[in-house]
Amino acid sequence: SNSNSDFLPGSPDEYSEYEDTFALNETPLSPPSEKRRSRLEREAKVQSRYATGDELVELRRKVSELKEDLSEARDDLDKITNGRRRVYDNYRDDEVRSEIIAAKNHISEIEASIRELNGKDPEYVLSILSERLEEMEKGFHIGSGVETREEELSKLKKEVEEAQLCIPHLNMHGLWVGKYGDHG
Numbered sequence: 192s193n194s195n196s197d198f199l200p201g202s203p204d205e206y207s208e209y210e211d212t213f214a215l216n217e218t219p220l221s222p223p224s225e226k227r228r229s230r231l232e233r234e235a236k237v238q239s240r241y242a243t244g245d246e247l248v249e250l251r252r253k254v255s256e257l258k259e260d261l262s263e264a265r266d267d268l269d270k271i272t273n274g275r276r277r278v279y280d281n282y283r284d285d286e287v288r289s290e291i292i293a294a295k296n297h298i299s300e301i302e303a304s305i306r307e308l309n310g311k312d313p314e315y316v317l318s319i320l321s322e323r324l325e326e327m328e329k330g331f332h333i334g335s336g337v338e339t340r341e342e343e344l345s346k347l348k349k350e351v352e353e354a355q356l357c358i359p360h361l362n363m364h365g366l367w368v369g370k371y372g373d374h375g
Contacts, residue, residue: 234356241313241357254308261301268294313357320351 223231242250271290309315324347327340355361 237353238357240311241316241354242311243313243357243359247312250308250311254305254312257301257305257308261298261305264294264298264301268298313354317351317354317358320347320354323347324351 222228241247268291271287271294324344327344327347
């Protein structure tokens with residue numbers, strides 16, 4: 192049988208005299224600076240708002256199911272109203288009117304659930320915020336003044352950065368070391 196000890200010269204007892212040579216320094220690291228602690232707290236707070244990993248996969252599956260439910264609910268409403276998009280007040284029959292109200296409420300509940308779940312998907316949020324930011328930068332936003340617009344732009348840019356923090360493939364900066372063959 193080949194074990195790791197078969198490849199090492201001598202017995203483990205021979206190395207015991209060197210244990211203190213490679214002992215880890217038991218003194219604790221200095222506490223993080225206030226700036227670092229603040230940044231870490233902010234990042235933890237931001238990352239707790241968004242789903243990641245398996246949770247994100249499950250969230251997107253649930254959104255897909257809810258979209259199917261929404262389509263079915265809208266079809267049901269069309270059946271109740273015979274495809275006419277009239278306001279339910281025009282229906283004289285109280286039973287039909289209550290069915291329409293229930294169907295519209297169901298649709299509203301599904302839409303709210305989809306919005307809530309999409310708000311936890313960092314890529315979805317980033318795409319929406321990026322579009323809004325682009326519109327604001329082009330001047331398509333109606334605001335009450337320049338100062339308000341600049342504050343809104345600043346806030347929106349911060350939200351975009353926060354969403355980007357939670358998307359792994361956008362945070363792969365740094366030193367990358369690779370092993371390349373003879374060809375590269």
